[in-house]
Amino acid sequence: MFVSENLSVNEKGHLAVSGVDTVDLAAQYGTPLYVMDEEVIRSACRRFKKSIDSFYGGAGLVCYASKAFCCREMCRIMKDEGIGLDVVSGGELYTAASVDFPMENICFHGNNKTDEELTLALEKKVGRIIVDNIFELERLNALAEKAGVTANIMYRIKPGIDAHTHNFIRTGQIDSKFGFALETGEAFEAVKKAIELKNINLAGLHCHIGSQIFDIDPFVHAAEVMLGFIAKIKNELGFEVKQLNLGGGFGIKYTNSDNPAPFENYMEKVSVKVKEVCEKENISLPFIIIEPGRSIAAPAGLTLYTVGGIKNIPNIRTYVSIDGGMCDNPRYALYKSEYDIEVANKAGEPKTESITLAGKCCESGDLIGENMPVQHIEVGDTVAVLATGAYNYSMSSNYNRIPKPAVVMVKDGSSRVVVKRETMEDIIRNDL
Ligand SMILES: *Cc1c(COP(=O)(O)O)cnc(C)c1O
Numbered sequence: 001m002f003v004s005e006n007l008s009v010n011e012k013g014h015l016a017v018s019g020v021d022t023v024d025l026a027a028q029y030g031t032p033l034y035v036m037d038e039e040v041i042r043s044a045c046r047r048f049k050k051s052i053d054s055f056y057g058g059a060g061l062v063c064y065a066s067k068a069f070c071c072r073e074m075c076r077i078m079k080d081e082g083i084g085l086d087v088v089s090g091g092e093l094y095t096a097a098s099v100d101f102p103m104e105n106i107c108f109h110g111n112n113k114t115d116e117e118l119t120l121a122l123e124k125k126v127g128r129i130i131v132d133n134i135f136e137l138e139r140l141n142a143l144a145e146k147a148g149v150t151a152n153i154m155y156r157i158k159p160g161i162d163a164h165t166h167n168f169i170r171t172g173q174i175d176s177k178f179g180f181a182l183e184t185g186e187a188f189e190a191v192k193k194a195i196e197l198k199n200i201n202l203a204g205l206h207c208h209i210g211s212q213i214f215d216i217d218p219f220v221h222a223a224e225v226m227l228g229f230i231a232k233i234k235n236e237l238g239f240e241v242k243q244l245n246l247g248g249g250f251g252i253k254y255t256n257s258d259n260p261a262p263f264e265n266y267m268e269k270v271s272v273k274v275k276e277v278c279e280k281e282n283i284s285l286p287f288i289i290i291e292p293g294r295s296i297a298a299p300a301g302l303t304l305y306t307v308g309g310i311k312n313i314p315n316i317r318t319y320v321s322i323d324g325g326m327c328d329n330p331r332y333a334l335y336k337s338e339y340d341i342e343v344a345n346k347a348g349e350p351k352t353e354s355i356t357l358a359g360k361c362c363e364s365g366d367l368i369g370e371n372m373p374v375q376h377i378e379v380g381d382t383v384a385v386l387a388t389g390a391y392n393y394s395m396s397s398n399y400n401r402i403p404k405p406a407v408v409m410v411k412d413g414s415s416r417v418v419v420k421r422e423t424m425e426d427i428i429r430n431d432l
Contacts, residue, residue, distance in 0.1 A: 004300075015384050022302070026306065032305050034302075035407075036409050036410065041074075042081060044296040048267075049083065051268075055271035061287070062290055063083065065293025066293070070092050071095065072098055073418035090114070093106070094120070111177055112132070118140050128204070129153050134193065137153075137200065154204040155194070157180055157229065159222045159225040178208075191237065210249050211249045212294065214251040214259070222247075223270045223277075226246070228281070244274075247291050250263045254387050299389060301389020301392065305324050305382070307377060308321050317370070321360060326366040327359070339372070342374070343376075343381045353373070393405075398427065403421065403422030405422075
């Protein structure tokens with residue numbers, strides 16, 4: 001019935017997260033409130049890790065794409081689960097470092113890392129810096145030389161895969177700001193250059209073909225293209241690329257019409273192709289890295305809001321206004337992303353209404369969704385937006401000077417704050 005398996009209706013008819021009453025959470029911590037279920041996060045980590053063990057004999061690493069949801073507690077959980085991290089900024093790297101995250105298990109991404117960020121990565125001895133372009137390569141080589149170290153890098157490659165997903169989240173095709181193009185020979189020239197540079201060690205290649213992908217084929221095809229390139233490098237340059245990072249992008253269930261394959265299926269099909277190409281091309285099986293983000297964080301989360309007003313515009317629509325909006329969840333405004341909602345205090349009742357869930361920001365596009373089926377909804381109700389664990393808190397802003405909500409983690413029937421609610425004092429903290 002619900003998009004995430006940890007959700008249920010309790011004896012009061014309230015929505016519960018792993019047995020914890022969401023109406024109680026709203027009363028205890030206030031709304032808006034992000035709620036994360038620790039067990040859902042941990043079990044996704046274990047499943048990904050297990051799939052590396054079963055399909056690659058353990059010769060690989062799962063790196064959680066922390067941009068999906070990054071805070072110190074999330075980094076601690078990943079460290080505890082033996083999962084690596086994918087970071088895309090100095091800020092994410094700093095967050096990881098603040099909990100003594102093992103730096104050798106970090107992949108540092110980004111299409112325009114600053115000298116300060118690259119220097120921080122070298123200082124912290126980040127395991128792999130994913131180089132996006134030739135300018136970055138040259139800057140990194142110079143910075144590494146100055147620091148007297150060798151930078152361990154992977155190249156971000158555009159394998160030319162058109163994954164069937166929202167246009168804004170397609171990144172594997174040639175018209176993308178990310179990475180080196182294969183088709184044009186740009187990537188091959190860059191590999192030659194990296195091999196020549198003294199303070200660069202080309203540890204491997206990386207690709208990430210997009211997000212919220214439901215088809216298995218694009219992943220299999222991307223792996224095939226990348227291994228073909230590794231074979232070409234071996235044959236023509238005599239250089240062995242030892243690691244292959246296949247990125248993330250596994251789709252999750254946001255609404256009941258989404259039907260993603262279990263990620264074990266992707267992992268298995270991809271591993272079969274990887275082994276097949278390695279055998280055919282006579283190259284050794286590379287160390288495999290995967291970078292799931294959304295699929296670890298999204299199903300674990302939900303957001304609670306309080307309804308403040310309802311406007312019924314006859315024959316047009318009903319606007320239900322909540323105490324958050326695009327400032328804590330900009331995904332509908334950005335991508336027209338769909339979500340399931342529940343009236344948390346009436347979760348046991350049938351959905352008889354269809355509403356537009358509107359935020360409180362001064363922006364007509366500030367909606368969480370339109371045509372959303374929901375229970376009979378009234379002012380004062382608690383609304384739960386489901387599967388908001390990824391790209392909500394991490395994309396939140398202070399638009400309209402609205403403080404960011406707290407994040408509460410639920411585990412074993414109890415709850416704790418892992419990110420404090422911002423205060424008005426936080427809002428003016430940096431103002432002079
Ligand atoms: C965003 C991103 C991911 C994670 O994508 P999800 O869709 O959240 O799994 C992994 N790798 C890279 C390089 C990314 O940019």
